[in-house]
Amino acid sequence: xxxxxxxxxxxxxxxxxxxxxxxxxxxxxxxxxxxxxxxxxxxxxxxxxxxxxxxxxxxxxxxxxxxxxxxxxxxxxxxxxxxxxxxxxxxxxxxxxxxxxxxxxxxxxxxxxxxxxxxxxxxxxxxxxxxxxxxxxxxxxxxxxxxxxxxxxxxxxxxxxxxxxxxxxxxxxxxxxxxxxxxxxxxxxxxxxxxxxxxxxxxxxxxxxxxxxxxxxxxxxxxxxxxxxxxxxxxxxxxxxxxxxxxxxxxxxxxxxxxxxxxxxxxxxxxxxxxxxxxxxxxxxxxxxxxxxxxxxxxxxxxxxxxxxxxxxxxxxxxxxxxxxxxxxxxxxxxxxxxxxxxxxxxxxxxxxxxxxxxxxxxxxxxxxxxxxxxxxxxxxxxxxxxxxxxxxxxxxxxxxxxxxxxxxxxxxxxxxxxxxxxxxxxxxxxxxxxxxxxxxxxxxxxxxxxxxxxxxxxxxxxxxxxxxxxxxxxxxxxxxxxxxxxxxxxxxxxxxxxxxxxxxxxxxxxxxxxxxxxxxxxxxxxxxxxxxxxxxxxxxxxxxxxxxxxxxxxxxxxxxxxxxxxxxxxxxxxxx
Amino acid sequence: xxxxxxxxxxxxxxxxxxxxxxxxxxxxxxxxxxxxxxxxxxxxxxxxxxxxxxxxxxxxxxxxxxxxxxxxxxxxxxxxxxxxxxxxxxxxxxxxxxxxxxxxxxxxxxxxxxxxxxxxxxxxxxxxxxxxxxxxxxxxxxxxxxxxxxxxxxxxxxxxxxxxxxxxxxxxxxxxxxxxxxxxxxxxxxxxxxxxxxxxxxxxxxxxxxxxxxx
Numbered sequence: 071x072x073x074x075x076x077x078x079x080x081x082x083x084x085x086x087x088x089x090x091x092x093x094x095x096x097x098x099x100x101x102x103x104x105x106x107x108x109x110x111x112x113x114x115x116x117x118x119x120x121x122x123x124x125x126x127x128x129x130x131x132x133x134x135x136x137x138x139x140x141x142x143x144x145x146x147x148x149x150x151x152x153x154x155x156x157x158x159x160x161x162x163x164x165x166x167x168x169x170x171x172x173x174x175x176x177x178x179x180x181x182x183x184x185x186x187x188x189x190x191x192x193x194x195x196x197x198x199x200x201x202x203x204x205x206x207x208x209x210x211x212x213x214x215x216x217x218x219x220x221x222x223x224x225x226x227x228x229x230x231x232x233x234x235x236x237x238x239x240x241x242x243x244x245x246x247x248x249x250x251x252x253x254x255x256x257x258x259x260x261x262x263x264x265x266x267x268x269x270x271x272x273x274x275x276x277x278x279x280x281x282x283x284x285x286x287x288x289x290x291x292x293x294x295x296x297x298x299x300x301x302x303x304x305x306x307x308x309x310x311x312x313x314x315x316x317x318x319x320x321x322x323x324x325x326x327x328x329x330x331x332x333x334x335x336x337x338x339x340x341x342x343x344x345x346x347x348x349x350x351x352x353x354x355x356x357x358x359x360x361x362x363x364x365x366x367x368x369x370x371x372x373x374x375x376x377x378x379x380x381x382x383x384x385x386x387x388x389x390x391x392x393x394x395x396x397x398x399x400x401x402x403x404x405x406x407x408x409x410x411x412x413x414x415x416x417x418x419x420x421x422x423x424x425x426x427x428x429x430x431x432x433x434x435x436x437x438x439x440x441x442x443x444x445x446x447x448x449x450x451x452x453x454x455x456x457x458x459x460x461x462x463x464x465x466x467x468x469x470x471x472x473x474x475x476x477x478x479x480x481x482x483x484x485x486x487x488x489x490x491x492x493x494x495x496x497x498x499x500x501x502x503x504x505x506x507x508x509x510x511x512x513x514x515x516x517x518x519x520x521x522x523x524x525x526x527x528x529x530x531x532x533x534x535x536x537x538x539x540x541x542x543x544x545x546x547x548x549x550x551x552x553x554x555x556x557x558x559x560x561x562x563x564x565x566x567x568x569x570x571x572x573x574x575x576x577x578x579x580x581x582x583x584x585x586x587x588x589x590x591x592x593x594x595x596x597x598x599x600x601x602x603x604x605x606x607x608x609x610x611x612x613x614x615x616x617x618x619x620x621x622x623x624x625x626x627x628x629x630x631x632x633x634x635x636x637x638x639x640x641x642x643x644x645x646x647x
Numbered sequence: 648x649x650x651x652x653x654x655x656x657x658x659x660x661x662x663x664x665x666x667x668x669x670x671x672x673x674x675x676x677x678x679x680x681x682x683x684x685x686x687x688x689x690x691x692x693x694x695x696x697x698x699x700x701x702x703x704x705x706x707x708x709x710x711x712x713x714x715x716x717x718x719x720x721x722x723x724x725x726x727x728x729x730x731x732x733x734x735x736x737x738x739x740x741x742x743x744x745x746x747x748x749x750x751x752x753x754x755x756x757x758x759x760x761x762x763x764x765x766x767x768x769x770x771x772x773x774x775x776x777x778x779x780x781x782x783x784x785x786x787x788x789x790x791x792x793x794x795x796x797x798x799x800x801x802x803x804x805x806x807x808x809x810x811x812x813x814x815x816x817x818x819x820x821x822x823x824x825x826x827x828x829x830x831x832x833x834x835x836x837x838x839x840x841x842x843x844x845x846x847x848x849x850x851x852x853x854x855x856x857x858x859x860x861x862x
Contacts, residue, residue, distance in 0.1 A: 229776055271680075273713030299734070301729075302774065322687075325687055385699075
């Protein structure tokens with residue numbers, strides 16, 4: 071624990087002990103406090119957000135079978151500069167399904183509240199003096215086709231019963247008459263006359279999601295984002311079908327292009343619960359794969375951006391570079407998207423890794439990338455299309471609690487590799503902060519527009535490349551026996567039944583966070599997945615809407631929207647679960 | 648400095664950067680509409696690399712189009728979620744006859760490797776037990792002409808599946824016994840002829856001639 075963390079945790083201990091009972095939790099960078107009253111919750115949330123804590127995730131859990139016999143909501147906060155998680159364990163009244171909304175204090179909580187409404191069936195209290203409470207309506211995750219009283223994350227129905235209900239309901243409704251299917255109408259509050267839908271099936275190879283764009287002339291007046299089309303019931307499947315040791319397999323399915331970050335976050339949570347020490351070799355090699363994943367995703371996004379501004383040649387060259395990384399992945403891990411690499415307790419790769427091959431190949435690769443990236447960011451055609459387009463200011467970013475690359479491009483230093491370093495990242499701070507290759511200027515990289523996000527992507531590729539070099543070097547210096555010991559066998563600890571743990575990993579879009587609670591008999595009681603996209607989707611809406619900031623009118627043209635969307639490059643599947 | 652096209656082959660790359668199709672025997676004219684039915688975006692990531700210069704899907708005559716009403720086939724990824732059932736059916740409904748579907752990944756057709764204990768099979772089984780995943784409607788199930796297994800399928804597998812689909816689709820057209828099949832064959836012959844002609848004037852003259860009459 072560093073000095074900053076120590077000071078912050080001493081402070082937070084003093085503050086939290088005023089509020090309620092502090093609970094014991096595994097892991098020293100974690101403070102958990104139990105709160106029962108609404109006023110306490112709101113007071114504490116307000117204090118935390120004032121002292122630059124940000125919301126990481128919100129977990130609603132059906133613990134009616136457990137000791138406290140009620141629903142609970144866990145609010146996980148984290149500090150911007152200190153390595154510390156603060157968890158507020160909020161207890162609902164016995165038998166109640168109403169809770170106190172905090173989305174007016176912390177806007178980032180809003181999507182979570184809608185998710186909780188759909189999946190767990192808890193809603194903000196109606197008598198609450200919060201305007202936001204009325205906004206939490208059903209339909210974001212479970213669309214209208216679902217039976218209205220289906221709450222998949224309540225433990226009263228088994229998974230088979232849930233499925234039977236949906237199927238029975240579908241049979242009653244559905245005929246094989248294809249003409250009966252019409253696109254859904256506009257969401258509430260949208261006047262169909264001036265707005266048009268884009269999606270859910272897009273013109274291109276994109277995931278499913280619907281944007282309702284309201285425009286006057288060419289300017290976007292409002293953007294409504296309707297997601298949930300990819301909802302596969304992942305969280306329920308964790309608790310119904312998988313055991314603690316195998317859960318990473320499903321975690322890889324959450325958002326396919328960030329498979330590794332997801333399985334890593336899951337494994338880290340499971341390793342806390344099973345008290346497993348990861349061997350040194352895996353400590354160095356896991357980040358290698360994580361950075362490789364970041365590189366191929368960033369390069370794909372850069373190619374997409376180049377294509378959207380009409381620079382096909384750049385797009386093609388980025389595609390070639392991306393393919394190079396995917397093939398390197400295949401050689402190292404046996405899978406182009408790094409699946410089945412992580413295990414609880416380490417990693418498993420079939421072929422021994424050749425250090426020289428990785429560094430040599432990436433060395434040639436980065437040379438090509440540098441030439442291409444430098445050429446792209448000085449192109450006036452590219453700069454004209456991207457600078458001051460889709461601005462997300464630092465203040466808005468902080469208010470919305472955005473994460474990952476989107477936050478960093480708005481000048482918010484939120485990076486869990488620095489803020490909550492795990493494993494080899496503890497010693498990598500120097501490399502993460504060092505520019506290495508000077509590209510673009512810092513003012514432009516923090517401006518929050520499409521160009522800034524492009525520039526930050528380019529810079530992060532260089533940082534990742536340096537990190538990989540350093541990690542591979544560290545790994546090769548290990549004794550031969552240590553170098554080949556990639557995993558330890560995890561053991562289930564019954565003492566940790568009904569205990570929760572947090573695992574996180576900085577994927578290409580931001581921090582992927584898993585909140586995992588162990589069940590008896592090697593089971594999973596609850597696994598809450600939080601993809602960074604969940605926090606960043608609302609920012610896309612703000613970004614596209616017209617507003618005045620510091621005397622400047624910010625607005626987005628309809629034609630710029632694809633560019634904006636691509637620069638965020640969010641995951642639909644990761645949000646929908 | 649820009650890396651030019653001629654430098655591409657010098658990059659860390661591939662054995663396959665030429666305009667020649669990697670899989671022989673494949674030349675067709677096939678329009679595909681991609682529909683994400685709830686995949687974890689990995690299949691989409693792989694499809695993106697297909698249309699790039701490395702795999703050069705258009706070199707085979709296969710193109711992704713933006714509307715199902717222009718498509719020869721729907722390319723379905725993912726297990727088909729309840730929320731996507733409506734949009735997927737709507738896309739299927741506006742497709743011209745004969746309708747055809749290509750599935751990507753192991754989910755849609757429920758065809759996963761059957762080795763017990765192995766993870767993909769068990770995982771697929773769990774996804775199918777989910778409340779949010781529906782069975783493929785019979786009309787769509789009947790329209791499946793090709794499958795690309797794998798999670799995600801390797802690019803080669805995807806290309807092969809698409810070429811197979813193109814072949815099946817032209818068989819379907821012929822089976823229909825309507826003039827459609829014949830006409831499209833004549834059109835393709837004509838197109839091939841046009842390709843050989845370099846002279847713009849000849850091409851223009853041909854264009855004005857009624858279809859089917861050889862110049």
